[in-house]
Structure formats: structure tokens, C-alpha cells
Amino acid sequence: MILHAAYRIAWKDVVGDFRRRSTLSSMLFFAIAALVVFQAAFEPDRKEAVKLLPGLIWVTVLFTSLVGLGRVFQAEEEDGAFEGLLLAPIPREAVFLGKWWGNLSLTALVELMLLPVMLVLFNVDAWAVLPAMFGVLLLGTLGFTALGVLLAALTQGARGRETLLALLLLPLAVPLLIAGVQATAALLGTGGEIAPWVRLILIFDVVYLSLAPWAFGWLVEE
Amino acid sequence: MTTPTLDYTPYVLAVYTVALVVYGGALWSWRRQAAQLEQRLREHGATPWLERNPGEPS
Amino acid sequence: MKRLAKLQPLLGWATLLLLVAGGWLIANAPMDFQQGNSVRIIYLHVPSAKMSLLMYLAATACSVMYLWKKNESMDILAEAAVPVGALFTAVTLASGSIWGKPMWGTWWAWDARLTSMLVLLILYVGLMALRSAIDNPVKSAQATAVMVLIGAVDLPIIHFSVQWWRTLHQPASLGGGGTPRIEGALLTPLLVMAVAFIGLGGYLWALRTRTVAAQRQLDALEHAEEDHDDAHP
Numbered sequence: 001m002i003l004h005a006a007y008r009i010a011w012k013d014v015v016g017d018f019r020r021r022s023t024l025s026s027m028l029f030f031a032i033a034a035l036v037v038f039q040a041a042f043e044p045d046r047k048e049a050v051k052l053l054p055g056l057i058w059v060t061v062l063f064t065s066l067v068g069l070g071r072v073f074q075a076e077e078e079d080g081a082f083e084g085l086l087l088a089p090i091p092r093e094a095v096f097l098g099k100w101w102g103n104l105s106l107t108a109l110v111e112l113m114l115l116p117v118m119l120v121l122f123n124v125d126a127w128a129v130l131p132a133m134f135g136v137l138l139l140g141t142l143g144f145t146a147l148g149v150l151l152a153a154l155t156q157g158a159r160g161r162e163t164l165l166a167l168l169l170l171p172l173a174v175p176l177l178i179a180g181v182q183a184t185a186a187l188l189g190t191g192g193e194i195a196p197w198v199r200l201i202l203i204f205d206v207v208y209l210s211l212a213p214w215a216f217g218w219l220v221e222e
Numbered sequence: 223m224t225t226p227t228l229d230y231t232p233y234v235l236a237v238y239t240v241a242l243v244v245y246g247g248a249l250w251s252w253r254r255q256a257a258q259l260e261q262r263l264r265e266h267g268a269t270p271w272l273e274r275n276p277g278e279p280s
Numbered sequence: 281m282k283r284l285a286k287l288q289p290l291l292g293w294a295t296l297l298l299l300v301a302g303g304w305l306i307a308n309a310p311m312d313f314q315q316g317n318s319v320r321i322i323y324l325h326v327p328s329a330k331m332s333l334l335m336y337l338a339a340t341a342c343s344v345m346y347l348w349k350k351n352e353s354m355d356i357l358a359e360a361a362v363p364v365g366a367l368f369t370a371v372t373l374a375s376g377s378i379w380g381k382p383m384w385g386t387w388w389a390w391d392a393r394l395t396s397m398l399v400l401l402i403l404y405v406g407l408m409a410l411r412s413a414i415d416n417p418v419k420s421a422q423a424t425a426v427m428v429l430i431g432a433v434d435l436p437i438i439h440f441s442v443q444w445w446r447t448l449h450q451p452a453s454l455g456g457g458g459t460p461r462i463e464g465a466l467l468t469p470l471l472v473m474a475v476a477f478i479g480l481g482g483y484l485w486a487l488r489t490r491t492v493a494a495q496r497q498l499d500a501l502e503h504a505e506e507d508h509d510d511a512h513p
Contacts, residue, residue, distance in 0.1 A: 150430070154423045158413035167409060168427065171402045172434045174395075175441035182445070200441055211433060215426050218347050230318035233382055237321045237375045241328070244374075245480065248367050252487045259494035266501050271356075271493040272285045 002097070005090040009098025014105050016075060023071050027110045031064040035121055049122040054184035054191070057118060058177055061137065062144075064114075065107050066169070069148040070162045072103050082156065086220050096149065096216040104145045111137050129187045136187065136198065140180045143205035144173060150212040153219055176204050288486045295479030302476050305469035318382055323469050325375040327477035328368050329393075332400060335365030335481060339407075340432040343425035355421040356496070358428065359411060360488035364481060366404035373397050392443040399438050403431045417496075 017023050076082040151169050155161040179200035185191030260270045306323050342358035377387045414420035
């Protein structure tokens with residue numbers, strides 16, 4: 001029942017996004033624009049590119065997801081339907097889950113397209129570990145989007161919310177960034193062991209996935 | 223580590239100056255702010271929340 | 281709450297007394313064999329660091345109470361604790377940095393403690409920004425309380441992950457990064473200063489609480505008067 005309601009909210013968001021809001025394409029092109037900026041700023045040769053790649057991947061994903069998170073509740077804000085969504089006869093956890101799944105799907109799609117583009121643009125021959133890199137990225141995205149959707153709900157109706165969202169979210173994502181970059185570097189052969197970093201990502205995921213639905217419930221209680 | 227050859231006194235003085243300025247400044251300006259606000263409240267004929275007896279209406 | 285208003289001056293005088301005593305003890309403390317005069321920075325740095333975390337703990341406790349009981353005074357206390365904590369964090373960072381210059385040779389090192397402190401400062405600033413960015417008072421109180429909780433959960437993870445990163449990725453190259461062992465004659469002033477800073481934190485917290493409470497009362501009064509004027513032009 002909860003899962004079904006959540007699934008319907010997520011489906012509505014994703015399909016609605018394809019139809020009119022096109023968050024997906026803005027995220028993707030924001031990411032590519034960021035890559036051009038990185039290339040211009042660092043001008044890495046092939047050896048440097050392999051070393052830089054893990055950091056670049058995670059930084060790009062972090063900033064790109066801010067674009068998506070700024071719009072998580074946009075549909076409801078436009079129609080003034082946010083209160084309606086909360087008053088609907090479904091548990092608050094379902095609303096959160098639905099919003100989270102919607103954002104997660106969009107972010108994961110962007111990551112899926114972004115990774116090969118990055119390998120091409122930075123001339124890194126790491127096609128063999130591409131699935132594993134995507135796996136690590138997706139694992140981190142689980143917890144990160146849960147935290148992000150919670151913060152998007154938190155800053156709902158705030159003045160200058162996009163800036164506020166970045167100010168609040170980025171420092172909290174430091175552990176994920178450290179773990180993700182180290183795990184990806186291990187996959188590319190420029191880092192150390194991978195196991196401890198995957199464990200750290202899992203800790204991050206478990207903490208935020210268990211905290212966020214509850215916190216969302218407290219947030220919208222009147 | 224070896225026996226210090228550096229004179230640390232300037233650093234020590236810098237730290238205590240920073241602390242004095244920051245804590246002292248905050249103390250001074252926050253005291254002033256609190257007093258001003260409570261003064262304005264009294265001009266409105268209201269009792270500041272903190273000086274109210276338990277259960278007294280606002 | 282009347283008790284708090286009476287307690288505040290008492291707390292202020294006690295703190296002042298302790299600070300003077302602490303200052304005298306620090307001035308007369310022996311120099312550390314290895315670190316010379318720089319050890320005197322620790323008397324200020326360590327209590328500030330403890331207080332910056334303690335104020336966050338206080339804000340967390342008040343936020344939990346607020347979310348649980350919906351009692352506005354808890355929200356006022358939580359709001360008042362944030363700038364006080366930010367103040368202590370800023371002094372901790374500044375004094376740690378100034379201490380690091382002669383000890384490590386750099387103003388800044390990305391070790392677990394300094395990094396967590398920097399994140400803590402950003403968190404405090406973010407909380408103040410969040411509070412002032414939402415106009416609806418109930419919504420702003422709820423959002424800030426939840427954000428305090430998220431931060432409370434995240435801070436240990438940050439500390440732990442940076443520590444892990446340092447040991448697995450780049451073993452400390454700076455040498456002697458830890459807090460030196462302090463004993464005997466050096467410990468007494470530290471304890472006095474720690475107690476004095478708890479007093480200072482409490483005093484500043486009480487001060488902010490008065491300000492926040494008075495500001496809210498004033499806003500409510502002026503709001504009511506505007507409505508009154510609208511009703512009888």
C-alpha cells in the first residue's frame with residue numbers, strides 16, 4: 001500500500017518530467033558544461049586524467065544533483081499542491097519515498113549517461129570497470145538523494161532556496177565524497193583498497209535512508 | 223621534535239587578542255541588543271518573557 | 281523562566297571571576313619542555329572546542345524536545361544556542377590555525393578535527409541562514425530543528441571518515457599532529473578555563489535567549505497593533 005502510493009508519486013514525477021519540465025536534460029547539459037570547465041581549468045594529460053577522474057566524477061555528480069534537487073517539489077509549488085500532497089490520505093513516508101524514487105531515477109539516468117561521456121572526453125581507457133564504477137556511484141547516490149530530497153523539503157518555501165540547499169547539503173556530503181572518490185580511485189587502480197570505502201558508503205546510506213523518512217514526517221506535521 | 227628554538231610569544235598574544243575581541247565583542251553587542259529589545263517591549267507595556275512568572279499570560 | 285533572568289547576572293560574575301583566576305594561572309603556568317610558550321594557546325583552544333560541541337549538543341537536545349513536545353520555549357533556546365556555538369567554533373578554528381603555524385609549519389592541515397570544526401562552522405551558519413530564510417515561524421522552527429538533527433547525525437560520520445581517510449590514504453606527514461599530553465601544573469589552569477568557558481557559554485546563551493524571546497514578543501505585538509490599526513482606521 002505504502003509502496004504502491006510511493007510508486008505512483010515517483011512515476012507521476014518522472015513521466016511529468018519527460019513531458020514538460022525536462023529536468024533530465026538540464027542536469028545532463030549542466031554536467032557536460034561542468035566537464036568543459038574542468039577541462040579548461042586543469043588541462044589534464046592522459047596520466048593526470050586517470051588521477052583526476054574519480055574526483056571529477058563525484059564533484060560533477062554532486063553539483064549536477066543540486067539542479068535536480070532544486071526541482072523536486074517544483075511541480076507541487078507551481079500548482080500550489082504541496083499542502084494537498086501532504087493532506088492526501090497516504091502516509092507521509094509514502095510521499096517521501098515517492099519523491100525520493102523519482103529523484104533517484106532521474107539522477108541515476110544522468111549518471112548512466114555521464115560516465116561514458118567522461119571516459120571519452122578525458123581519454124581514459126577504463127571501459128572494463130565502467131559497470132563497477134556505475135555501481136559505486138549508484139550506491140552513493142542512494143543515500144545522497146535521500147538526504148537531498150529531505151533538505152529540498154526542508155528548504156521548501158525559503159527565500160533563495162537553491163543557494164541555501166547547496167550551503168546545507170554540500171558540507172554534509174563530505175563523507176560520501178571522500179568514500180566515493182577513494183572507491184572509484186581504487187577501481188581505476190590509482191587508489192588503495194576498495195572494501196573500507198564501500199563500507200563507508202553503506203554506512204552513509206543506512207544512516208540517511210533510515211533517518212530521512214522519519215525526519216520528513218516531523219517536518220510536515222502541523 | 224626538538225627543544226623549541228622559535229619564540230612563540232607573538233602567536234600566543236595573537237590568539238588571546240582574537241579571543242578577547244571575538245568574545246568581548248559578542249558579549250558587548252549582545253548585551254546591548256538584549257537591553258534595547260527589552261526596553262522597547264516595556265515601552266509597549268509588555269513584560270519580557272524571561273521575567274514573567276510561570277503561568278502569567280502574555 | 282523568571283529564574284533564568286535572576287540566574288544570569290550570578291553566572292556572569294562567577295564566569296568573570298573564573299576567567300580572571302584562569303588568566304592568572306595561565307600567566308604563571310610553567311612552559312612546556314617541548315612546546316615552550318605555545319602551550320598557553322591550548323588553554324584557550326581546548327575549552328573553546330569543547331564549548332563549540334557542547335553548544336551543538338544543547339541545540340540538538342532542545343530541537344528534539346521541540347519536535348517532540350512542540351513547546352515554543354525549546355525552539356527559542358535552540359535558536360539562541362546556534363550563534364553562541366558559531367562564536368566558539370570560529371575562535372577554535374582561529375586559535376587552532378594560529379597554533380598550527382609554529383607547530384606544523386602551516387596555518388591549516390586537513391586533519392579530522394580541523395575539518396570537522398570547519399564543517400561545524402558551516403553548519404552553524406547554514407542553520408542561521410535557514411532560520412531567517414523561512415517567513416512562516418512554525419515552518420522555520422520545524423525546518424531548523426530537523427536540520428540540527430541531521431547535522432548531529434552527520435558530524436560523527438564526518439569526523440570518522442576524515443580520520444579514516446587520513447590513516448588509509450595519506451598517513452600524517454606533518455608529525456606531532458595530536459594534542460600533546462598535558463599534566464600536573466599545566467592541567468589546573470586548563471580545568472579552570474574549561475569551567476569558566478562553560479559559564480561563558482551559559483551566560484551568552486542566556487543573553488541570546490533573552491534577545492530571541494524579546495524579538496518574538498515584539499514581532500507579535502507589532503503585528504497585533506497593525507491588525508488593530510487596520511480594523512479602526
